[in-house]
Amino acid sequence: MDTIQQRSKRLCRRSQTPPTTPERALACSIATSPFLNLPLEIIFLTSSYLPVESVGCLSLSCQYLYSCLKKEYQQLLKDANHIVMEKFLRLLERDLPYHIICPTCNKLHSMALAERHLVTEEYCLEANTTQLKCRAVDSRSQRLRKITPQFTSTIFFMAMKAHRLGQDTTTLLNLLYYKKFSTKRRLAQLHTAEPRIRNGSLLMRDQMIFMFPSSLTTPASPSGEFSGELGGELGGELGFCHHTTLNGLSDLTWCGITFPKAGEMDQCKDMGGIINCPYCHTELRINFKSYGKAWNAMFVTRWMAFGEGRGIGDVKWGIRSSEEWVWDSAGNPRGAISAAFEGNGEIQFDALLSEQDTSTLCAECPGDGGDGDCEGMEEPYVDEGGVFHTLQFGDDAVTIPARAV
Known part of the structure; x- marks a missing residue:
């Protein structure tokens, strides 16, 4: 049989407020939103005036709205074009500090997987x-x-x-x-x-x-x-x-x-x-x-x-x-x-x-010389007159003046 002291400890633990995190605070604010108290018909009517990307974000805000809106709008979002999907991801990214939108893939990439x-x-x-x-x-x-x-x-x-x-x-x-x-x-x-x-x-x-x-x-x-x-x-x-x-x-x-x-x-x-x-x-x-x-x-x-x-x-x-x-x-x-x-x-x-x-x-550095088609050719050099002498090919030779500016 529980003693009075044990009962008091259990009541104290239950009455303690759990630590608040940004994610928990957002979830609590959504759960207490007056919007959820509206009749389902009003929610559907309001959603019909919103863009597809906005309804998609609304459906992800809590489990209740997701269950209400997924049949009507989930497939529309899946079939949306590249522009609509990018707008949808932009709305999501604002609340995801460790994700970015990749404009090439048109997907969210996590910073935790940056090395991949x-x-x-x-x-x-x-x-x-x-x-x-x-x-x-x-x-x-x-x-x-x-x-x-x-x-x-x-x-x-x-x-x-x-x-x-x-x-x-x-x-x-x-x-x-x-x-x-x-x-x-x-x-x-x-x-x-x-x-x-x-x-x-x-x-x-x-x-x-x-x-x-x-x-x-x-x-x-x-x-x-x-x-x-x-x-x-x-x-x-x-x-x-x-x-x-x-x-x-x-x-x-x-x-x-x-x-x-x-x-x-x-x-x-x-x-x-x-x-x-x-x-x-x-x-x-x-x-x-x-x-x-x-x-x-x-x-x-x-x-x-x-x-x-x-x-x-x-x-x-x-x-x-x-x-x-x-x-x-x-x-x-x-x-x-x-x-x-x-x-x-x-x-x-x-x-x-x-x-x-x-x-x-x-x-x-391999140093002088080489193999292949460079074998036996003279190295290019610059003489005292500033002329760049190139490799010799038989009787033909090309020189380029190394002009100074």
Whole structure:
């Protein structure tokens, strides 16, 4: 038989108010809403004047309304077109702080599953036709160099939404970071990409460092075009966005980038300038630096602005993701994106290259010579007069003046 003390303890436990959470508070407010006291006929009549996406959200607010409205409106929502479904998801997303709407898939993606959206080197569109559409689009954009390696639009949208809500974005931004060493026939490469959020917009710095023997003055083809080892990495030409391409050394000179002459490489601190695309928010800078008598390096740095991540309506993101030739007439002042990313007045192009990375590049660089069709050919070089001498093919030889601006 219960004692009076035991009965008192049970009554105290029952009278205690459970902890309130935002989800519980919302459920309680819906459960006590006067709307639920209306006759079912009035609820149906009111719903008939609402858009399909609004009725769909109303039916999900509580179990009672779902049971009342699902027969009439659930099938209409399933058969709705892409625009109606997007509006429906927009209404849901407002109360889902850890989900974003993917404009490509037209679905909600959870931030907890952000890693599944990474486009890895092993990912193949043909072998993954049933996978997420956004991964396929990002994979193609990476091949066209519209975006940086490992960059995915879904994680970009997640990071920017978390930033707007005041959440920690470190984990999401780390997924967009990229670093990889690779080796070509006669040069070693370090490719890095780093994201930062500045003034409510996501900025990316994409840098490729090519380390090559000093006898190979620059990784260019006999005609001075960016092909061979460098072109294999950049698609045969130095296309830093889908609006602008640089085909050779003469294009660098035309853009105000001075190609170092022979004997100047070891004193070449900053002979380059910033190139900005007039159609999208992309900037490029090319620099050269000597690492002793044996090695020279070429730095190709690209800064890109991706926007606020609010969807395809964002101009900056829309230009970069579109398959058509689109542009932003507003543009950016030259050097504005790089200055915002670096956060200081002077940009050090070699600041990211640590002593350990330098040693790794020099150690992995194959050095002089090569195999295949390059065997037996002379290396290109720049003489004291500033003339770039290309490879010799029998009696034919081509020279390109390394003009200074």
